[in-house]
Amino acid sequence: MIPYTPPMTARRIPVIDFADAFSPELARREALAWEIHKISRDVGFFYLVNHGVPQALIDGQFDWARRFFALPQASKSAIDMRHSASGYGYERMGAQALDEGSPADLKEGFQFGFDIAPDHPYVLRGLLRYGHNLWPQDLPGFETHSRQYYEAVRALSHRLLGVIALSLEMPEDFFTPVLHTPIATQRMLHYPPQPASAQHNQIGAGAHTDWGLVTILAQDAIGGLEICNAEGDWVSAPPIAGSFVVNIGDLLQRWSNDLYHSNAHRVCNVGNAPRYSLPFFQDGDQAAVVACLPTCCSAERPARYAPCTIGDYLEMKVKQTFGAVAAA
Ligand SMILES: O=C(O)CCC(=O)C(=O)O
Ligand SMILES: [Fe+2]
Numbered sequence: 147m148i149p150y151t152p153p154m155t156a157r158r159i160p161v162i163d164f165a166d167a168f169s170p171e172l173a174r175r176e177a178l179a180w181e182i183h184k185i186s187r188d189v190g191f192f193y194l195v196n197h198g199v200p201q202a203l204i205d206g207q208f209d210w211a212r213r214f215f216a217l218p219q220a221s222k223s224a225i226d227m228r229h230s231a232s233g234y235g236y237e238r239m240g241a242q243a244l245d246e247g248s249p250a251d252l253k254e255g256f257q258f259g260f261d262i263a264p265d266h267p268y269v270l271r272g273l274l275r276y277g278h279n280l281w282p283q284d285l286p287g288f289e290t291h292s293r294q295y296y297e298a299v300r301a302l303s304h305r306l307l308g309v310i311a312l313s314l315e316m317p318e319d320f321f322t323p324v325l326h327t328p329i330a331t332q333r334m335l336h337y338p339p340q341p342a343s344a345q346h347n348q349i350g351a352g353a354h355t356d357w358g359l360v361t362i363l364a365q366d367a368i369g370g371l372e373i374c375n376a377e378g379d380w381v382s383a384p385p386i387a388g389s390f391v392v393n394i395g396d397l398l399q400r401w402s403n404d405l406y407h408s409n410a411h412r413v414c415n416v417g418n419a420p421r422y423s424l425p426f427f428q429d430g431d432q433a434a435v436v437a438c439l440p441t442c443c444s445a446e447r448p449a450r451y452a453p454c455t456i457g458d459y460l461e462m463k464v465k466q467t468f469g470a471v472a473a474a
Contacts, residue, residue, distance in 0.1 A: 159373060159383045159391070160185055165196040167305050179312035186313065190394040190407035191373050193386050194306075194362075199298045201388060204364050204424075207295040207334075210288050211422045214256055215336040217282060225280040227257070231272055233464065234258050234331075235280035245352025245412070246466050249345040253413070257333040258292065268327065273432055274461050275329040296332050296426070299362050303330070303428035306360055306392065314402055315441040321359070324430040329358070329460060331429070337370065337421040340414055350413035350421070356395040357463045358429030358456075363391040368421040374410040383411075397429065397459060400451045403442040432457030 162181055166174040185192045215222075227235040237255035244251055258279045262269055269277035281289045304325055311320040337350035350370060365371060371383040371391065383391055399408040415421040437453035 157375070157381060159189065159191050159193060159381070161193040161195060161386065161389065162392075163196050164194050164198070164306075167309050168198065175309060175318070176312055179309045182309055183313040186310070186394050186398075186402075186406040188407070189373065189375055190399075190409040191383065191411070192392055193383075193389040194392050195386070195389050197302055197390055198305075199302055199390075203295055203298055206291055207364070207424055208366055208422055210285075210291055211256075211334045211336065211424065214282065214285060214288060214334065215254065215420075215422075217285065221282055221284050222254075222256075225282055227280070230278040230280050232259070232269075232275050232278040234275070234278055242467050243352055244354035244467055245347075248352040249348035251352055252340065252344060252348060252350050252415075253335050253337045255333050255335045257331050258296070259331045260328055261293070262327065266327070268432065273457060274464060275331060275429075276432070292332065295424075296330075299332070299426045300328075300330055300428070302390075303360060303362055303426065306362070307428070310360070310398070314405075314439055316439060321430070324359075324434045324456075325428070327431050329427075329429040329432055329456065331427045333425050333427070335423045335425065337413060337415040337423075339418050339420065340416055350415050353410045353412040354467070355399075355408040355410050356393060356425075356427065357397065357460055358395040358427045359398045359401075360428050361391075361393050361395060362426045362428070363393075364424040365391060366422045368415065368417055368419055370413050370415045370417075370421055371423075372412050372414070376407075380412075395427070395429070396463075397436050397456060400454070400459075401436050401439055401442075403438045403447065403450055405442050429460060430456045432460070 166178040222236045225235040227233050227237055239254045240250035242251050259275050262277050307321040308318045312318050365385050367385050369384050372380045373383050394406045394408050396408045434456050435453050438449035443449050
């Protein structure tokens with residue numbers, strides 16, 4: 147059992163060396179898990195270095211992001227996510243308000259997901275984020291490279307969730323069945339410099355928590371990501387070359403009975419140059435039920451949430467953050 151203690155206040159986001167995750171020695175993986183345990187109970191955000199994803203692959207994906215967003219608006223609009231039965235494709239500027247009730251975010255995006263057979267029951271049932279990827283017609287090579295990047299980061303998410311399972315005193319393979327047919331979404335985001343005409347509280351990405359299990363974010367050298375710590379202070383997460391920024395999502399917070407924190411964060415691009423980022427969201431299988439882990443509850447600390455499926459939770463969040471803007 148992991149007894150509850152209140153979160154501490156982070157002033158800066160810690161850097162985790164992930165090399166030991168690849169060690170054949172369980173004791174090394176467990177020591178790493180303990181580091182992740184402490185951070186996840188505190189700020190729920192960390193930088194990951196020595197993560198095993200080749201830098202050339204990351205740099206290449208940023209190059210493709212710049213090329214994609216430089217396409218004519220008509221090419222991007224032709225694959226608008228509203229044309230995809232599961233919400234993949236191009237997200238036009240102002241389509242989403244991540245901070246519910248705030249003005250629309252000052253970002254445009256592109257998202258794609260798990261490559262699943264078109265006759266898979268999840269696709270036939272029209273479930274959110276299964277199948278129906280949309281790719282631009284006039285950007286040869288984009289899909290191939292994006293798929294390579296996706297598979298490398300997806301593999302990293304599996305290893306990370308193995309360590310996270312250990313960190314919660316669960317078997318290392320606890321999440322494996324949940325990762326077989328996942329909602330796993332790669333987003334590519336473009337934030338123009340914050341315009342003088344922005345409305346009150348209108349920024350690149352409004353304050354929000356991430357919804358899934360873990361997020362693995364590559365950010366370029368521009369900066370602008372900020373994270374809310376346990377005291378409610380916003381601390382910046384400046385770019386660190388070669389790192390990913392990893393954070394715990396809402397579903398893991400629920401699974402761990404609030405032991406781990408899915409912390410709010412936001413983006414404001416205050417400089418003069420455009421900012422690009424590549425967040426990957428590992429959310430797990432829509433059918434998986436998220437119910438308090440046995441290691442995270444006790445008579446003194448009963449389960450705080452009713453069990454829910456991953457699919458139901460994500461569908462609610464999509465409606466909240468896209469619905470409000472679409473209706474406006
Ligand atoms: O662009 C970033 O750095 C963060 C984006 C983000 O928080 C999100 O898409 O959930
Ligand atoms: Fe986020």
